[in-house]
Amino acid sequence: MKVLVTGGTGFIGRWVTKKLLEDEHDVWIVDNLANSRTNNIEAFNDFDHFKGFTEGDIKEPQTLKALFKKGEFDICYHLAASINVQDSIDDPKTTFENDTIATFHLLELCKKYHTKLVFMSTCMVYDQASNEKGITELDPIKPASPYAGAKIAAENMVLSYYYAYDLPVVVVRPFNTYGPFQKTGGEGGxxxxxxxxxxxxxxxxxxxxxxxTRDLLYVEDCADFVVSAGYSDQANGEIINAGTGRxxxxxxxxxxxxxxxxxxxxxxxxxxxxxxxxxLCNYEKAKNLLNWKPKVSLEEGxxxxxxxxxxxxxxx
The missing domain is CATH 3.90.25.10 (UDP-galactose 4-epimerase, domain 1)
Known part of the structure; x- marks a missing residue:
């Protein structure tokens, strides 16, 4: 397939890209490098299926239009976002523009080219786990930060395109992801x-x-989950969690x-x-829909x- 990864030089994005390349799909990356660097994807130049990196901001519709015209993608994995909770509290406008408005521009192009969209959301949209069975996709959400609020707004826009236009979309909510290529300073990792x-x-x-408490998901397990959601027709129109259940x-x-x-x-x-x-994540839905489960223990990770x-x- 032809695949676009937004935020593909980022921590999770580079692992998603690696998995797609190993599965022999043609992959393009777009990223504004606000939260990452091109060193993260240097190894991909050895892959025949890596079609290149575009430095650009997905809030700029022209950047996206040029890419879609060139690629006519089968799937877009949308991982580009402002992800820092404190930044969103200090400057909610930037987070809303990056996480919600940019997603709208992407949806419009996915609709035009009938490109499936996998939207990377976050466990930060949830209220706390109320029992040891963990948080399911039906449990309450709570926008306790502008970051969470922007992600919930974007989720709803994404799902509206499924219902209004029959656009294949999936909303994925990985729990706290960690592993190689994550930044070792600042907030989050x-x-x-x-x-x-x-x-x-x-x-x-x-x-x-x-x-x-946090449910810590190793990044390669996370990438397998995200990629699998794009491959599955059964996942279309769904919100799906991923975590370890611990x-x-x-x-x-x-x-x-x-x-x-x-x-x-x-x-x-x-x-x-x-x-x-x-x-605490309940990942039963991912297990049933995608046949996915985490492989790497916290200690090994x-x-x-x-x-x-x-x-x-x-x-x-």
Whole structure:
């Protein structure tokens, strides 16, 4: 197939691209490099099916029009987004424009070319898990940050094109994803940040009391899930979760990585109003619809991520 990946130089996007190339699809990437770098995709130049990278902003309709005219894509995996919760609180307009308005421009072209759209949403749209069975796609949503609000708005636009125009679309909601190529600074990549700081001999800082839990999904498992959603006709018109079905408190995660309570420090939370106390995924729908389940345990995933971070340090 001919496939476009928006945000394809990003952390999850580069793994989605890698999986598509291994499956021998022709793949194009568009990314504005606001949250990534081209080093992430250097290895793809060795693939015959990699058709190139366009540096551009998907809020600019002309950028997208030129790509669609050239590619006439079968599927678009839409991963480009502003993803930082605190940034969305500080500057909600930018997040709304990047995550919602840009998605509208993409939908219009997908409709014109009848291109299936896989929309990358987030577990941050949910309210907290209320039991040990985990959050299903039918559980309540709660836009506790402008980031979550922009993603929910975009989800609804995406699904409206399925119902109004019979456009094949899927909304995917992966839980907290980690692994190689994730940034080791800033917000979001808690596993990568903790590992990076431990290797540098720094204190691991936890926002708040550390009792908040996360369901941590290894990035290659996430990429397999996202790609599978694009391949499946059964997934059309659906919202689908992906996670491991196991959550861990940030306190316990920090101890697992630091191996020393003396290396852990609690600091004041930067956005307690947008914190979700318990994130635990129920991935039964993905299992039933896509025959998908996670393969990499948290312990193995941490080990792989640490090896990658060490290799980056060694190469500097």
């Amino acid at each position: 808690v596993v990568a940040i903790f590992i990076h700081n431990r290797l540098d001999g720094k204190i691991l800082k936890i926002y708040g009391d550390g009792t908040q 959550d861990i408190a940030i306190n316990d995660l920090a101890l697992l990585i630091a191996k020393d309570p003396g290396k852990i420090q609690h600091v004041e939370h930067i956005h307690p109003q947008s914190e979700i106390p318990k994130l 941490i080990q792989r991520t640490e090896q990658w971070i060490k290799s980056q340090k060694d190469s500097i």
